[in-house]
Amino acid sequence: MEIQITTLSENTANYGFLAEWGLSILIEVDETKILIDTGLSFSAVHNAQLLGIDLSTIDRIMLSHGHADHTGGLREVLRRTGEIVVIAHPDIWAFKYARRDQEEEQYVGIRFCREEMESLGARFDLGRQPVHITDRVMTTGEIPMTSRYEEIDKDLFVKAGGMLQPDKLDDDLALVIDTDFGLVVVLGCAHRGIVNTLRHAQNLTGQELVYAAIGGTHLFRASDERVEQTIADLREMGIQRLGVSHCTGFRASARLAQEFEDIFFLNNAGTRLTLP
């Protein structure tokens, strides 16, 4: 089993590619192409074109959650894919906000209405349970908060009845590939915690070994204690490739790079890798 992972959009970019705050990763496995997220605007389609990737050949889209930096490129992507199944959690349509420090609240949710996306070909497959895409490729469904030290970003909210309430990010999904060499897990933002996500993937598949975790880890405001605990748990899971992106942040990325040395990499726009 061979897996190709191509990052189409990320906060930083390799030479020649466009960067923007967001994430979009293309997975090719078992002759199936799955696009996880779409970036914030047009960088994913632009970078796909540079790489010679024909987005009309994609089989599925998975939206890791409703935030605009993962869903904002959906219109541009759908213009190229045409009719396609879009797997996500129903809460992607919640009215999502961020409010950092004393700043004013900012809308950070989906920027399109469902009808427009459907008119462009999106066939939404919305649910709370894991979805199998192939025998060995599945979404996580809702991720339980099981670790002692991971918590959801307290600056994220949903608005209901005119009031901001903490966003539990139930819509946070990851993609799990159960390979002969261990689990490969591709993360959007890991809002419900990278370790919670990986533990859930282990429980879903019965596979203990986590070979690779790739994508956003939302450690950018994590305490040193949380980062150290995360490192210890990743070690225990036997991780052999760690490619962080996006909301990992500089500080946690630097610490992970120092700790994991050559199994660590920054997963930027334009990064292509083949596993194992």
Ligand SMILES: [Fe+2]
């Ligand atoms: Fe997010």
Ligand SMILES: [Fe+2]
């Ligand atoms: Fe994000």
